[in-house]
Structures are given as structure tokens and as C-alpha cells.
Amino acid sequence: MKNTVRQLLKTEFKPESEQKPQLPAQAYKLYDKYAHGMLSRRDFFSAMAGLAVNAALAATFINSMLPNYALAQQVSFNDDDITASYQKFTSPQGYGEGRGYLVKPKHLTAATSTVLVIHENRGLNPYIEDVARRLAKAGFIAFAPDALWPLGGYPGNDDEGRTMQSSLQPEKIVADLKAAATWLKQLDGGNGKLGVVGFCFGGSMTGRLAAELPEAVNAAVPFYGAPPAADSIVDIKAPMLIQLAELDERVNQQWPAAEALFKQHSLNYKIEIYPASHHGFHNDSTARYNKAMADLAWQRTLAFFKQHLS
Structure with a gap:
């Protein structure tokens, strides 16, 4: 009886934040x-x-x-090992000017690799800023542009950010991201090597930049994003680490045809599929977060960049 009561206490009276509806x-x-x-x-x-x-x-x-962004801060904005600031860049083919979050290791003694971080379809939210800080903590110079800057920047909540981003011209967003990549690759303190990592929309953009900026992108890690356009895959030169969630049918069904072209064109790529994971499993501010798989995917991401951007 005591064990039964103890089990009920554990299951029936969880804090609301820990309850997950059975659906x-x-x-x-x-x-x-x-x-x-x-x-x-x-x-x-x-x-x-x-x-x-x-x-x-x-x-x-x-x-x-x-999202609960208080959960997503793994590296504080005032961490002693990094310096963070907001920087602008020009984008003549896009919206004229972009802005993003630049994070550098504080104690650099030599030039280091740069990594562009591309957000989801809702602007530069605190989770993506924290991803940039995690990269800087690992020794990279990271820059996360905000596609919503032409409208004043990320508004503070994801629903409004998603609506704002859908109102922008897709090709101008792409042009702004390309301008950010070019700006970052040439940044003082960088070693001339550029990696790109992105999530969801940003994952799709990661592959697109690898295809459309083959001379600029040296390594690409798309998380659960659609593959690049079929006719552009032949242009990819950068090695790619493609991170997919097992339960993400919408995105995963797009990859077999793309992978056939990757093989046909002898691209340097690897696809990792993370078991029992939903789309967005790396985002630790949401209920879709899978800590074990997110940690593994991140370890692989850092190792991949260190291998190909040194």
C-alpha cells in the first residue's frame, strides 16, 4: 500500500510545468x-x-x-570566456542592412573559425542567441543574423515573429543571409573558414547557402531542414552533416531523392537520424526537446566543425 501511495504522489501531483499531456x-x-x-x-x-x-x-x-527561454540559457550572456555584441552589415541585394548577434571567444591568441547560425522561421530568439554563445564557448566566432531586422528585429515572442517573417520577401531574406555569410567570413580574427549551422528554416537555408555560396561555405550542418533545390546540389563543395529527427516525417520524406543526388555527385556528406525525436528536438526551450539526442547532435556538430574548419 505504501508503494502504491508513493507512486500516486509521484505521478498525480507533478508541477504543471512538468506535466505532458498524453496525446x-x-x-x-x-x-x-x-x-x-x-x-x-x-x-x-x-x-x-x-x-x-x-x-x-x-x-x-x-x-x-x-518556448520557455529561461530553460534555453546554457551559456550566460556575460560569461567570462566570451564577448557578445550586436553588429550590422550591408546587404545591397537584400533589405539594404542587416543586424545580428556576434559572439567571440574572449581570449583568442590566434585566428579561429567562424560559424554562421541561422534561426528558425521566427527571428533571432534567445535560444538561437544561446546557440551562438555555445559556439563561442567552444572556440568559434559565431554570428546569428536576424531576418526580422528590416521590421525592427525579433519582437519578443515566437508567434508574432513567425507572422513577421512570413511577411518578408523570401529572396531578400536569402540575400541578407548571404551578405551575413560574406561579412562573417572576412571578419577580423577569423581564419577565413566559414561553417554554417541552422535549424528548421535555418536548416533549409544552411543547405541553400552551401549550394549557392560554394566558394564561401566550408562546412554545413543543417538541423531538420528541407534539402537544397535538386538542380543546385551539384554545386555544393562543403562537407555536410545532416541532422534529422526520426519522427519528423514532413522533413524526412524530402531527403531520399536529395540523397540520391548527393551520391550521384559524390558529395561529402553524412546523415544522422536521432531516434524517438521530433522536429525541433535540439531546441531546449520547448517540449519537443530531447536532451540525450540534442547533446549527441551538438557534440557531433562541434567535432565536425573542428575537423573541417581548422
């Missing part, structure tokens, strides 16, 4: 569509009702998926 796997697919602008909030709730999930539980679920 069908399809619910995560619906949220993925909502998060990427494929479903309105109204349509998301209608689809959840179709799964026999009541409105209260659907609301609890969608709220649990919203």
Missing part, C-alpha cells in the same frame, strides 16, 4: 503544421477535435509547446 502521435504532426504556418490556430483546434482531443487538452498541449 496521439498525430497531435505532434498537427502542431508542426501549425508552427510552420500550414494550419491556423482555429484549424489546429478543429483537427485536434477530429482526434477526439477536447479543447482544454488541446490548449494545454499547444501551451506546453510554447
